[in-house]
Amino acid sequence: ASLMGMALFLSCNAQQLAPTFYSPTCPSVTNIIRQVLVNASATDPRIGASLIRLHFHDCFVNGCDASVLLDNSATILSEKQALPNNNSLRGFEVIDLMKSRVEASCPGVVSCADILTIASEESVALAGGPSWAVPLGRLDSLTANRSLANSALPPPFFTVPQLKAAFAAVGLNTTVDLVALSGAHTFGRAQCGGFVDRLYNFSGSGNPDPTLNATYLQTLRQLCPRNGNASVLANLDRATPNAFDSRYFSNLQTREGLLQSDQELFSTAGEDTVAIVNRFSANQTAFFQSFVASMIRMGNIAPPPGSRGEIRRNCRVVNGASTLITTTATDGSESDLGYETTPLASSI
Ligand code: HEM
Numbered sequence: 374a375s376l377m378g379m380a381l382f383l384s385c386n387a388q389q390l391a392p393t394f395y396s397p398t399c400p401s402v403t404n405i406i407r408q409v410l411v412n413a414s415a416t417d418p419r420i421g422a423s424l425i426r427l428h429f430h431d432c433f434v435n436g437c438d439a440s441v442l443l444d445n446s447a448t449i450l451s452e453k454q455a456l457p458n459n460n461s462l463r464g465f466e467v468i469d470l471m472k473s474r475v476e477a478s479c480p481g482v483v484s485c486a487d488i489l490t491i492a493s494e495e496s497v498a499l500a501g502g503p504s505w506a507v508p509l510g511r512l513d514s515l516t517a518n519r520s521l522a523n524s525a526l527p528p529p530f531f532t533v534p535q536l537k538a539a540f541a542a543v544g545l546n547t548t549v550d551l552v553a554l555s556g557a558h559t560f561g562r563a564q565c566g567g568f569v570d571r572l573y574n575f576s577g578s579g580n581p582d583p584t585l586n587a588t589y590l591q592t593l594r595q596l597c598p599r600n601g602n603a604s605v606l607a608n609l610d611r612a613t614p615n616a617f618d619s620r621y622f623s624n625l626q627t628r629e630g631l632l633q634s635d636q637e638l639f640s641t642a643g644e645d646t647v648a649i650v651n652r653f654s655a656n657q658t659a660f661f662q663s664f665v666a667s668m669i670r671m672g673n674i675a676p677p678p679g680s681r682g683e684i685r686r687n688c689r690v691v692n693g694a695s696t697l698i699t700t701t702a703t704d705g706s707e708s709d710l711g712y713e714t715t716p717l718a719s720s721i
């Protein structure tokens with residue numbers, strides 16, 4: 374392929390996602406991922422929630438390109454160590470296992486970014502939520518961006534206008550996408566450190582968050598004492614902590630949302646998010662339909678124009694010089710699969 378052809382392929386990548394992308398090259402990819410997920414869930418019922426959060430934290434930082442999976446190296450300042458991620462993101466070993474099983478069946482064709490996306494859908498389905506055909510064909514990044522991870526990922530104390538700004542910044546809808554995707558907090562856990570201010574000293578007031586249900590406040594204070602261990606875990610959905618359902622939204626109506634960013638979707642007077650919370654609480658089918666559409670929109674967030682990508686062999690590291698030599702040797706120029714040619718490779 375010509376260099377011009379490759380540039381077109383890469384810059385149009387996001388628009389070419391298709392559920393059938395791997396049908397010719399890796400038809401069993403979803404089954405392989407599901408099997409690893411089911412096995413991991415048997416000993417770790419939280420893993421599905423952790424995997425969908427990885428996908429979210431991937432997509433909000435320069436698009437869904439598995440940048441979140443890269444480890445620190447001489448050239449990579451990892452996103453893993455960004456504030457919203459450090460000591461919080463989990464599931465990397467399960468992604469590694471999915472990748473190695475996929476590589477064993479279909480070497481070199483499935484991106485880590487697509488594995489994260491499929492794992493998210495399978496996690497939702499396994500927990501009782503909807504299943505859907507996942508658009509595929511992403512490439513893995515050659516870089517990570519820690520400072521963008523620090524600024525683009527919304528913290529749990531954000532207000533609705535701040536949450537809306539964070540969603541708008543990545544091109545998502547600030548009402549339906551915000552509320553539907555927040556519904557992922559229907560499962561998984563959060564550490565006391567992320568909400569303890571609500572229990573004792575909300576916004577520096579010296580008092581608890583007035584939107585917090587009084588009984589729930591007492592429960593949470595027992596779990597998270599003042600100056601206690603900030604890494605103790607609470608269920609994001611106190612009603613059905615491991616099930617993907619609409620209880621998250623009815624919790625908000627009874628002022629039992631765990632994070633400030635959850636509760637404010639319902640408790641901020643005059644915001645258009647309130648009506649959506651009420652609709653999803655009353656109609657789980659409506660929630661599921663919107664959730665699927667919003668997940669597909671989030672999964673479509675593309676890397677910046679001109680970004681180059683590759684199919685990583687190991688989700689934690691870019692392929693590097695050995696792959697570059699191979700792909701350069703094939704046709705004497707750059708590969709038409711989108712592999713990078715670095716200055717290092719050109720000098721070799
Ligand atoms: C709207 C803005 C959001 C904020 C402020 C937010 C914040 C958080 C925080 C603080 C935690 C707990 C982390 C910890 O204590 O270690 C968490 C967990 C989680 N988040 Fe979000 N989140 C948001 C949106 C989303 C979205 C869009 C998704 C997925 C579509 C998502 C899925 C999850 C899941 C499943 C967990 C539990 C993970 C686990 O148990 O390992 N969140 N989130």
Ligand SMILES: [Ca+2]
Nearest residue numbers: 559610613616
């Ligand atoms: Ca639930």
